Amino acid sequence: MGGIAGLTRPDLFIERMRIGGEWMAASGGGTVPVEDPATGETIGTVPAGDAADARAAIDAAAAAYGPWRRRTAGERAAILERWHDLILANVADLGRIMTAEQGKPTAEAEGEIRYAATFVKWFAEEGRRIGGYDVPAPTADRRVLALKEPVGVCAAITPWNFPAAMITRKCAPALAAGCTVVVKPSELTPFSAIALVELARQAGVPDGVLNIVTGLPADIGAELTASETVRKISFTGSTRVGALLMEQSAPTLKRLSFELGGNAPFIVFDDADLDMAVAGAMMSKFRNAGQTCVCANRILVQAGIHDRFVERLGAAVRALTVADGRRAGATIGPLINAAATAKVAGHLADALAKGASVAAAADFAHDETRFSRPVLLTGATTDMRLATEETFGPIAPVFRFEEEAEAIAIANATPFGLASYFYTDNLHRAWRVAEALDFGMVGLNTGTVAMEMAPFGGIKQSGLGREGGRAGIEEYLETKAFHWGGLKL
Numbered sequence: 001m002g003g004i005a006g007l008t009r010p011d012l013f014i015e016r017m018r019i020g021g022e023w024m025a026a027s028g029g030g031t032v033p034v035e036d037p038a039t040g041e042t043i044g045t046v047p048a049g050d051a052a053d054a055r056a057a058i059d060a061a062a063a064a065y066g067p068w069r070r071r072t073a074g075e076r077a078a079i080l081e082r083w084h085d086l087i088l089a090n091v092a093d094l095g096r097i098m099t100a101e102q103g104k105p106t107a108e109a110e111g112e113i114r115y116a117a118t119f120v121k122w123f124a125e126e127g128r129r130i131g132g133y134d135v136p137a138p139t140a141d142r143r144v145l146a147l148k149e150p151v152g153v154c155a156a157i158t159p160w161n162f163p164a165a166m167i168t169r170k171c172a173p174a175l176a177a178g179c180t181v182v183v184k185p186s187e188l189t190p191f192s193a194i195a196l197v198e199l200a201r202q203a204g205v206p207d208g209v210l211n212i213v214t215g216l217p218a219d220i221g222a223e224l225t226a227s228e229t230v231r232k233i234s235f236t237g238s239t240r241v242g243a244l245l246m247e248q249s250a251p252t253l254k255r256l257s258f259e260l261g262g263n264a265p266f267i268v269f270d271d272a273d274l275d276m277a278v279a280g281a282m283m284s285k286f287r288n289a290g291q292t293c294v295c296a297n298r299i300l301v302q303a304g305i306h307d308r309f310v311e312r313l314g315a316a317v318r319a320l321t322v323a324d325g326r327r328a329g330a331t332i333g334p335l336i337n338a339a340a341t342a343k344v345a346g347h348l349a350d351a352l353a354k355g356a357s358v359a360a361a362a363d364f365a366h367d368e369t370r371f372s373r374p375v376l377l378t379g380a381t382t383d384m385r386l387a388t389e390e391t392f393g394p395i396a397p398v399f400r401f402e403e404e405a406e407a408i409a410i411a412n413a414t415p416f417g418l419a420s421y422f423y424t425d426n427l428h429r430a431w432r433v434a435e436a437l438d439f440g441m442v443g444l445n446t447g448t449v450a451m452e453m454a455p456f457g458g459i460k461q462s463g464l465g466r467e468g469g470r471a472g473i474e475e476y477l478e479t480k481a482f483h484w485g486g487l488k489l
Contacts, residue, residue, distance in 0.1 A: 419442075
């Protein structure tokens with residue numbers, strides 16, 4: 001039996017995709033079921049869109065582009081601000097939809113909705129501040145201006161782990177800049193994206209400016225990358241898929257923004273504030289049951305503080321409550337599917353076989369194909385799979401180190417470079433380590449690095465481009481040099 005119980009506004013649960021001004025089924029008539037990861041029950045279906053549907057969405061976005069880009073920045077900003085207000089007015093329903101399809105606990109889901117709204121507000125304001133600049137001319141009869149113009153039709157391909165925030169972090173700057181968008185949400189969590197598109201419609205986003213095509217990714221993605229009309233693709237997901245999208249986009253030389261895989265180190269030095277470090281580790285590692293690209297994948301703790309850190313972190317891990325996200329008090333929900341739990345179980349088995357020990361674990365009495373037990377491991381070593389692969393689950397491995405240089409070497413020994421964290425109260429060490437860590441984002445004495453006003457993104461195989469902050473809207477703007485000669489002054 002489908003549907004989501006308890007919605008104040010059932011009209012936000014929509015089993016259609018939106019192209020142009022219409023809510024519609026797939027051209028081929030097929031559907032894709034969406035399951036509740038906690039129970040396995042089907043909560044609904046969405047259209048199984050294909051290449052033809054993607055082309056229709058691209059055409060709709062192209063038709064809407066001219067009128068949308070000609071609106072003033074203030075007019076676009078006013079619409080975005082109404083969208084922001086509608087998101088906040090419907091936090092509870094949007095949270096229920098997210099928990100049903102993604103699994104994260106209700107409080108965490110509602111927190112993501114509020115976080116998603118911050119990007120809409122931020123970029124509404126940034127859109128008003130888009131401006132070019134004057135370039136000193138070489139002769140008195142010439143003027144040179146650098147103009148900022150929207151890129152054009154954009155595609156946003158979003159993941160399942162943050163199904164609301166990744167929509168707004170991509171679409172809000174695009175719309176503020178004057179671009180139009182085709183969204184392809186994850187087929188695992190499409191309903192959050194569809195609800196946001198409906199609220200955008202209610203806020204006054206014109207038909208065709210924000211389109212959503214649901215379904216399996218292969219045919220839709222191939223059409224988006226092959227299209228000469230689509231001038232930019234923003235993608236959050238795996239490095240493997242990012243590389244494929246880059247290859248497919250090469251013939252049309254698209255602008256690309258990719259936020260890909262990570263392998264974040266979380267370093268705790270002897271001189272760290274212990275309570276602060278434990279709190280940061282819990283936030284970074286166990287948010288969304290460890291299913292984040294920026295979560296602490298490797299916890300490196302200096303020998304002098306190691307045992308005390310493990311003891312306190314172990315107490316916090318044992319206090320976690322694994323449950324269906326709708327249950328009161330749940331802090332760890334299900335993983336997204338059986339493949340995810342199998343990967344986490346494989347990492348745990350590999351680590352234990354290679355000498356790691358379980359220092360603490362949360363109570364657990366659940367279906368192991370849907371839920372994963374939070375575990376704190378000690379004795380982690382660099383030959384274990386969890387040292388080189390993203391676990392994407394609630395396993396916290398602790399690596400002991402002796403010297404600062406050793407920690408830096410271990411931290412940087414990865415092809416990924418998204419997020420990193422370290423804890424110290426030593427001012428000199430703070431600068432040394434921040435500059436030595438080879439990552440796009442570094443957190444000092446904090447376990448969070450994602451917020452609307454700061455640039456978010458990685459280096460190396462963790463991607464290219466930035467989302468959030470002033471940099472986030474620049475990704476959707478081109479710079480045109482306007483030369484005006486022959487002036488009679």
